[in-house]
Amino acid sequence: MAPTKEYQHPLIIRFTHWINFTALGVMVTSGLRIYNASPLWDFQFPSVLTLGGWLAGARMWHFFGMWLFVLNGLAWCGYNLLSKHGRKTTLFRGTDISGVLPMLQYYLRIRKAHPPSGKYNALQKLTYTTVSIFGVGAILTGMSLYWPVQFGWIASAFGGYDTARIWHFVFATSFVLFLGGHLIMVITAGWSNFVSMITGWKKKDVQEEVTRT
């Protein structure tokens, strides 16, 4: 049988994926420069990891990047919440809970066979849904730091201005950790999987087909 291809990612998912990658790159690196201006803890980040050159430059990048991140995030969340495809493939729901443990066992090599799953398995759905909620958290805490007077209630909800700053940093850290895990998964899943996030199409794997439902 000739190798066939399978349509994996609709255009909006591919588009928002790479915009998000760019936006987060800008937000995290310029954010580190902003952090360095008044460190929360007893360390600063090496300036090679930062964007903007100085505080004003970093702020220019950060407050440009925030629009990319927010508008792109709205498009991604909108698609995944409003379309049947998005809700079915990406949104973690009650019915997915039972699938989390088997997937963990599979990744930890306790279980040999890949548990049956749709486009994304239960653990992926859980991760994507959680990191999206963290995205909302990053935006809300960001608003509370950008507008502590106009949106003082958001800062209060996060425990005050100084605590909101820590939360903002925690959410940013979660994105970096997510990227680390994501990269490991992408490398393990192989080239064809990576290409599908650009072209939309993935080489159909016969073996994989068996485990799918």
Add this chain to the structure above:
Amino acid sequence: MPVHLLSRRQLLKLSPVLLLAGCNSAPEGKTESFLRTFQGFNDWMQSKVFNPERLAAEYSDNELTTEERFRVNGKDAESPDIQVDNWAVTVEGLVDRPGSYPLKTILHLPKRVMNTRHCCVEGWSMIPKWGGTPLRGLLELAGVRPEARYIAVESADDYTTSYDMPSALHAQTLICYEAYGKPLTIEHGAPVRIVIPTKLGYKSAKWVRKIVVTNDKPGGYWEDQGYDWFAGI
């Protein structure tokens, strides 16, 4: 035979890193003009989000930053050589009664004491106990014209900054002459400074000498170097 340190594929894999090299410097050229234009858009957005009626939170006395930790920050490490005696603030521009307003006149205007958060652009903040009179009162005394749009402030150390009129007229925008119930010290801006809790700290100019009411949008010491002009918080 040439020695290949990197294969083409390896180099391609490194390309994101090569792209990033150089981002660790201040924006220049087209990048800078794009970012500055975008910053102008954010300034406009901030002016729309700013609610002139909304007050910054005022804290109770036990939430104050202690006097020992009342932080000094400015463009220079050293305070300028200030002669507090016979201090006066010059008001000029779009006002009906331009002139020199002596400290004594300012001290007679209605007093406001407030414990508000001073948010530095660097990320730290503090809550001092400020005392002064709303800038609005002095502007009205000078007969500010209704069509005027901006206020420029000049300090004795040549520091400058400026505000949109709605922010300048905000009830908590003070000509401040006291901190913690005592006259301001020189390093905190004596004899008079601006305290504007609805904006970032660099808008709270010290050692205020001159106020210019104008319709030509003024800049400022930090604003001209790349910090946001509206700086609303």
